Amino acid sequence: MINSKMKELGLHSSAIRELFEYGKIRKALIGEKNVFDFSIGNPSVATPEIVDEVLMDLIKNTDSVSLHGYTSASGDADVKKAIVNYLNNKYIADLDEKYLYMTCGAAASLTISLNAIISENDEVIVLAPYFPEYKVFIEKANGKVIIVNPQKETMLPDLDCLYNSINENTKAIIINSPNNPTGIVYDKNLIQKIADILNKKQIEYNHDIYLISDEPYRELIYGDIDYPFVSNYYDNSIICYSFSKSLSLPGERIGYIVLSKKMNDVENVFYAICGAGRSLGFVCAPSLFQKLVARCLGHTSDLTIYEENRNILYNELKSYGYEIIKPDGAFYLFVKALGDDSIKFSEYAKKYELLLVPSDSFGYSGFVRISYCVSKEQIVNSLPQFKKLIENFSREVKHE
């Protein structure tokens, strides 16, 4: 009698969430410190101090009716202007605040964008391994998910395969760099190649193909890597951002969508964004946090903590013999499953109290994802377990 698809989505939460719940039970049984939960991508680093300072200042010195009141559906005008100015400066971009829409976080950025552009049976390409909610969001918007597998050795997009997957029904492709679950950061060259493919295919099929860039990890890049801002490379770009990871505010639900102003028919695409937001039940992004983020642009949590975690874990695990995709960003390590069956391997790792997400959750098999947004202590204490695990694995598995 109810909507059975919605029931299924509520009943079967993701494998990530299930592993996390298992971890909670296990911790209660054997003690918090004895379980090494690497399941969830939940920022573990404090918000930068400026967050508290600005929140306090806003609460003390702003009239409550205007502070907590409705903003325009697309966001507070001053906030939009501040964000666009910041982005234009930082990325030498040419954005217009008219085409920026404040959202309740990354998930909302994606659902609003997808519902704005998809008509029944349009296809949306995702690049495996991919964030599992993409499928949920695309299908709810009446789209069809087309999965493009990566190059086996590098986990980078297979561009030939991408090229061949685009057809007359292709409405969009979602990219995600820095990537969840691999930690890979797409360089300028790769973005340019994707743009070239899309441009060629737009001409071939004589319709627009949108590049949806899901960028919650944009600030989480380690080392000297330039981040290529996609609207500088491709006109039909829809940038979906969230402040969840950069400011450690995942529960507050604050982000934005910004369209390239050179997008074809940009006015109408923006109207469709507004219409989608309205019909999905997003009235405006949370007002206090809109005002907060406008005053914290360029600030981040102390991201060196994640970098240190990455370095320890990557180097140590490598030295034990694990095969790992080298991650330049986000807070994930993508590790080849011993024995190649990631679900079996994830189960096996539980014996060592290591909670690792099988990559099947990300539409690709043979790996596990390690979320290293945890305390350094957990990282360090988990190392002997990882070592034992790989030492014992082949022997024990043979005996089974």
Place this chain on the structure above:
Amino acid sequence: MINSKMKELGLHSSAIRELFEYGKIRKALIGEKNVFDFSIGNPSVATPEIVDEVLMDLIKNTDSVSLHGYTSASGDADVKKAIVNYLNNKYIADLDEKYLYMTCGAAASLTISLNAIISENDEVIVLAPYFPEYKVFIEKANGKVIIVNPQKETMLPDLDCLYNSINENTKAIIINSPNNPTGIVYDKNLIQKIADILNKKQIEYNHDIYLISDEPYRELIYGDIDYPFVSNYYDNSIICYSFSKSLSLPGERIGYIVLSKKMNDVENVFYAICGAGRSLGFVCAPSLFQKLVARCLGHTSDLTIYEENRNILYNELKSYGYEIIKPDGAFYLFVKALGDDSIKFSEYAKKYELLLVPSDSFGYSGFVRISYCVSKEQIVNSLPQFKKLIENFSREVKHE
């Protein structure tokens, strides 16, 4: 190429919003105080002091990772418990926190509920005059809107008409008390009669019919009126609430859905709620404001300010000869349009700088809605205009 329905929804915002935008332009032209904008239902009263106090306390004394982190998708466990305890006490209800789902405000409460229960072509009944976004939300969830007109004299639901509108496709009915746009509060007797009809029809058609009760104005009731809490009257009740009006926090997007625990198949309906929230892009309700509302239960903004506005406006306008539905709640006055054509009358009222929303926006013609959530000064200064308007109307209109 984009989704044309979404574009239309973004392009043609509501008549209410258009009138509000007209007001902003007009104010810039002739001065703020010379335009009497009664268009928008935006709380004009400050948040109660406890809001700032609790916000400050939470920010000062809570670890930022837990304060601003993700909560469970359905909300923080302690917050859910606090709200259910409060409701059970206040309304002598029998709710279970297991079936409460925190949301990003009233609109989200409605879209999540509708998407959870509607399958393609299910019908949802709305009682005219009704909040115009109901139609947007129902249609986006693939439902069909069935409008039931009110009794002409009282604007109360026409129960015979309701009875006859229910058929084998009816999935739900939305009620809204205190009502936008009439200000009417449904009494116990009326809720009981609606419950009786639905129970009878559930048996007749052998399927569940949900009573969705949209209650953002629940605390805005003037005088000694008992509020009948719908889950005490009808088992298949879905209560949609928002703290926007009671605490003057409309921009912060915080509310909840709570199901009657006696609902048929309640576990699965709750799963469908979770699935709908997930697929629409609501990850969790804003974390700081979840914790805030749990500590402000039972508190409200100073609502006597609205009551005073209502009393002045209702009594004065009556004395000038306007016909008005007597409002017991919310912050709206529903006034018969002079000349019976509400759109023409709304246009005419602009000559007197009075911005009144034509009731056609609410699926019913012949009235205008006056939102009296404005300053007392605006109320008092508008009175001579209302007087002139009714005095001049018949003469001028004849001359046209």
